[in-house]
Amino acid sequence: xxxxxxxxxxHGGLKTVRHKAESNQSPIQPGILPARLTVPLRQHIGAMAKxxxxxxDRVLKGQMIGQPEGYISAAxxxxxxxxxxAVESRPVPHPSGLPDLCVVIDxxxxxxxxxRQPVDYRALHPSxxxxxxxxxxxxxxxxxxxPSAVKxxxxxxxxxxxxxILNGAECEPWITCDDRLMRERAAxxxxxxxxxxxxxxxxxVLIGIEADKPEAIxxxxxxxxxxxxxxxxxxxxxxxxxxxxxxxxLTGKETPVEGLPVxxxxxxxxxxxxxxxxxxxxxxxxxxxxxxxxxxxxxxPGNIEALLGTPFAQLVEQCGGYRDGxxxxxxxxxxxxxxxxxxxxxxxxxxxxxxxxxxxxxxPEQSVMPCIRCGACVEACPADLLPQQLYWHARARxxxxxxxxxxxxxxxxxxxxxxxxxxIPLVQYYRYAKNEIWxxxxxxxxxxxxxxxxxxxxxxxxxxxxxxxxxxxxxxPGKAPLTPGPSPTRGEGSPDPASSSNP
Amino acid sequence: xxxxxxxxxxxxQDTRVGQIMRRVLYAMLPGIAALTWFFGWGIxxxxxxxxxxxxxxxxxxxxxxGKPLALHLGDSSAIVTAWLLAVALxxxxxxxxxxxxxxxxxxxxxxxxxxxxxxPFNPAMIGYVVLLISFPREMSTWLIPHGLDQPQAMTFLETxxxxxxxxxxxxxxxxxxxxxxxxxxxxxxxxxGKTVTEIRNSPVFGIxxxxxxxxxxxxxxLGGLWLVYTRAADWRIPAGMLGGIAVISSTFxxxxxxxxxxxxFHLWSGAAIFGAFFxxxxxxxxxxxxxxRLIYGAGIGILVYIIRGFGGYPDGVAFSVLLMNIAAPxxxxxxxxxVFGARHR
Numbered sequence: 139x140x141x142x143x144x145x146x147x148x149h150g151g152l153k154t155v156r157h158k159a160e161s162n163q164s165p166i167q168p169g170i171l172p173a174r175l176t177v178p179l180r181q182h183i184g185a186m187a188k189x190x191x192x193x194x195d196r197v198l199k200g201q202m203i204g205q206p207e208g209y210i211s212a213a214x215x216x217x218x219x220x221x222x223x224a225v226e227s228r229p230v231p232h233p234s235g236l237p238d239l240c241v242v243i244d245x246x247x248x249x250x251x252x253x254r255q256p257v258d259y260r261a262l263h264p265s266x267x268x269x270x271x272x273x274x275x276x277x278x279x280x281x282x283x284x285p286s287a288v289k290x291x292x293x294x295x296x297x298x299x300x301x302x303i304l305n306g307a308e309c310e311p312w313i314t315c316d317d318r319l320m321r322e323r324a325a326x327x328x329x330x331x332x333x334x335x336x337x338x339x340x341x342x343v344l345i346g347i348e349a350d351k352p353e354a355i356x357x358x359x360x361x362x363x364x365x366x367x368x369x370x371x372x373x374x375x376x377x378x379x380x381x382x383x384x385x386x387x388l389t390g391k392e393t394p395v396e397g398l399p400v401x402x403x404x405x406x407x408x409x410x411x412x413x414x415x416x417x418x419x420x421x422x423x424x425x426x427x428x429x430x431x432x433x434x435x436x437x438x439p440g441n442i443e444a445l446l447g448t449p450f451a452q453l454v455e456q457c458g459g460y461r462d463g464x465x466x467x468x469x470x471x472x473x474x475x476x477x478x479x480x481x482x483x484x485x486x487x488x489x490x491x492x493x494x495x496x497x498x499x500x501x502p503e504q505s506v507m508p509c510i511r512c513g514a515c516v517e518a519c520p521a522d523l524l525p526q527q528l529y530w531h532a533r534a535r536x537x538x539x540x541x542x543x544x545x546x547x548x549x550x551x552x553x554x555x556x557x558x559x560x561x562i563p564l565v566q567y568y569r570y571a572k573n574e575i576w577x578x579x580x581x582x583x584x585x586x587x588x589x590x591x592x593x594x595x596x597x598x599x600x601x602x603x604x605x606x607x608x609x610x611x612x613x614x615p616g617k618a619p620l621t622p623g624p625s626p627t628r629g630e631g632s633p634d635p636a637s638s639s640n641p
Numbered sequence: 642x643x644x645x646x647x648x649x650x651x652x653x654q655d656t657r658v659g660q661i662m663r664r665v666l667y668a669m670l671p672g673i674a675a676l677t678w679f680f681g682w683g684i685x686x687x688x689x690x691x692x693x694x695x696x697x698x699x700x701x702x703x704x705x706x707g708k709p710l711a712l713h714l715g716d717s718s719a720i721v722t723a724w725l726l727a728v729a730l731x732x733x734x735x736x737x738x739x740x741x742x743x744x745x746x747x748x749x750x751x752x753x754x755x756x757x758x759x760x761p762f763n764p765a766m767i768g769y770v771v772l773l774i775s776f777p778r779e780m781s782t783w784l785i786p787h788g789l790d791q792p793q794a795m796t797f798l799e800t801x802x803x804x805x806x807x808x809x810x811x812x813x814x815x816x817x818x819x820x821x822x823x824x825x826x827x828x829x830x831x832x833x834g835k836t837v838t839e840i841r842n843s844p845v846f847g848i849x850x851x852x853x854x855x856x857x858x859x860x861x862x863l864g865g866l867w868l869v870y871t872r873a874a875d876w877r878i879p880a881g882m883l884g885g886i887a888v889i890s891s892t893f894x895x896x897x898x899x900x901x902x903x904x905x906f907h908l909w910s911g912a913a914i915f916g917a918f919f920x921x922x923x924x925x926x927x928x929x930x931x932x933x934r935l936i937y938g939a940g941i942g943i944l945v946y947i948i949r950g951f952g953g954y955p956d957g958v959a960f961s962v963l964l965m966n967i968a969a970p971x972x973x974x975x976x977x978x979x980v981f982g983a984r985h986r
Binding site: 394395466475476510523 | 647973982
């Protein structure tokens with residue numbers, strides 16, 4: 139087995155409850171084909187895909203129905219064959235609870251694939267290869283859903299990559315989809331990893347897996363035999379699966395504030411992402427399904443490889459349905475996941491877990507007490523922040539001070555809230571402060587735009603005036619201009635109050 | 642099906658403010674037991690008076706401020722304040738003194754500043770200092786510890802009468818009961834030009850420091866270590882404070898061992914151990930940053946030594962803590978930890 143290589147622990151973090159055994163005992167089961175699939179066109183960070191189908195169109199399984207728009211975007215595909223019945227706003231799993239544009243497909247039950255073309259990645263130019271991945275809709279499946287093709291392009295950011303990290307930590311309690319995937323499809327993951335390594339040409343490839351997944355570690359180690367890729371078991375400590383923390387843990391490098399791991403020569407992908415790369419390259423299959431953990435207060439917790447667009451309710455049904463007393467439905471893990479209003483929302487690329495929580499799984503409701511500055515949050519914070527200080531400033535709406543205390547370095551992992559003996563919803567305060575600051579910045583931008591527009595108008599009026607005068611002069615040569623003295627220079631002395639704030 | 646939407650995290654650790662406070666109370670028990678053994682029933686009577694007054698004052702203030710009573714009384718913080726003050730009082734302190742001290746602590750130092758979490762000064766130490774300044778004679782008159790000169794211990798009734806009626810039992814000679822504390826003895830005799838060795842021969846001293854006192858210090862050390870072990874108190878504060886005392890007292894001891902008491906004497910005397918683990922560790926009024934807590938503790942330790950050696954009082958934990966309370970926000974400002982990723986800029 140692997141000798142425990144040198145690790146570089148990050149500050150803080152937690153030993154949380156685990157609850158992995160509920161769902162990691164049985165193999166991944168194929169999802170039942172739903173009669174109707176609702177496929178959101180925005181399942182990734184970046185621009186929404188542009189719909190390429192209209193109601194009434196027949197689609198094949200794997201056919202592109204949403205085209206990537208702009209650089210940071212990814213394609214969306216029909217998860218099965220059938221008829222498009224609507225392209226309209228539908229409820230989607232998003233913290234805002236707002237609906238978003240979706241393509242609704244009534245399945246014909248035939249699962250007829252489009253023409254699938256495996257690709258020889260070695261024969262393609264890197265930019266062509268990235269385009270294949272972008273058109274296959276590949277995004278990070280760890281939860282962030284960032285378009286992978288963008289991360290696979292080092293561009294001008296650095297000449298070469300030191301380390302490529304595959305993230306199999308899966309540190310959140312309850313979630314086991316990556317664990318099962320690594321146990322069952324390690325070869326596919328490594329095949330996808332090879333494609334990534336081909337594009338990035340890293341000096342080393344490391345696979346970080348929390349030590350509480352010995353089967354996954356063994357399977358991945360076997361699959362990596364002869365490749366030079368190293369599987370590194372890491373301590374079971376939340377949030378070791380958070381990108382920057384994992385990079386620190388494995389390489390000792392700290393991602394700069396407001397920077398990306400690639401700034402220190404490291405790039406990090408989720409194991410499930412590598413698997414979808416393999417499906418796209420070696421089988422020509424775009425990203426139309428993913429493994430999702432359905433667990434908590436359901437009758438038969440487990441992992442399902444389900445088509446994107448499958449309603450959560452159906453996935454829960456496939457796992458035996460809810461047990462009595464479910465209060466909260468969480469997408470993602472209990473530390474960072476968000477609670478949904480309803481289970482009538484479709485599975486998306488970002489959904490790694492559906493956690494049905496009853497009082498037994500949740501923290502009992504506690505009254506909030508005043509902060510006693512005990513410092514438990516400081517000890518727990520993996521970003522080395524002073525959470526209680528951030529809290530005071532966010533609460534007092536002193537956003538500038540919150541910024542001075544590095545509010546934007548907060549990764550919202552929830553460790554501070556978890557340990558707080560006063561049960562203060564700290565993370566909520568930070569989200570609030572961030573949103574307020576963003577709103578203020580938008581206001582500022584608007585004001586700046588208004589100022590520029592006003593200035594442009596003044597310039598235009600001045601220009602028109604001069605043109606009129608010039609015309610007048612042409613008509614009546616020899617006559618002096620009507621306005622005496624020099625004309626006012628642009629902008630100066632304008633009555634616009636916003637111009638005083640011009641930096 | 643519709644579900645409740647609450648923001649993450651959805652699970653929490655089962656710790657409560659009340660738990661931490663009650664841990665502090667449990668941790669004080671060994672020290673209180675030792676104090677009671679050497680100084681008699683007065684310790685327990687004082688604790689009872691202080692607890693009762695504190696709970697009444699806390700209830701009244703919470704009600705006046707319109708706070709939910711059960712929730713806030715349940716945090717036990719008023720009892721902690723009462724106990725911290727009560728064990729610092731002379732065992733025969735008249736009842737009204739204890740009451741004035743507790744009322745100053747709970748009403749003025751705690752609630753008038755905004756209640757739990759908002760008070761800039763350690764409430765128990767405010768109460769103590771109010772008494773020390775107002776009643777210096779009463780505050781420096783301690784019972785002579787059990788097993789020293791004193792032929793028989795005072796009974797419970799005798800003690801209660803002394804505390805509530807200010808009547809000392811007739812069977813003792815007036816000065817057979819009370820005397821100066823070891824730190825007081827050290828101070829006055831050094832002032833008379835005696836050497837430390839001469840002074841240490843006095844019967845008020847025991848193995849390391851004051852007779853009886855040293856056992857209370859041991860009790861508080863055990864309880865304090867348990868507090869640190871259970872993370873109810875941050876190790877940095879007692880480490881900083883005891884380290885501060887050790888460094889400065891060693892320095893002076895090495896310069897002139899006949900004029901300055903040895904470091905182990907200072908560490909083990911008066912309220913050093915008790916203050917380091919129980920008083921200075923009050924998180925509300927201490928520094929919040931890890932490095933800041935070390936500095937905060939060290940500052941208290943150094944001030945304690947300065948007040949003991951060069952100030953007007955035999956011990957100085959209360960003043961030192963209050964002085965460092967004032968400095969805590971500034972120390973916090975300059976000891977912020979480097980944020981993740983800042984090391985590379």
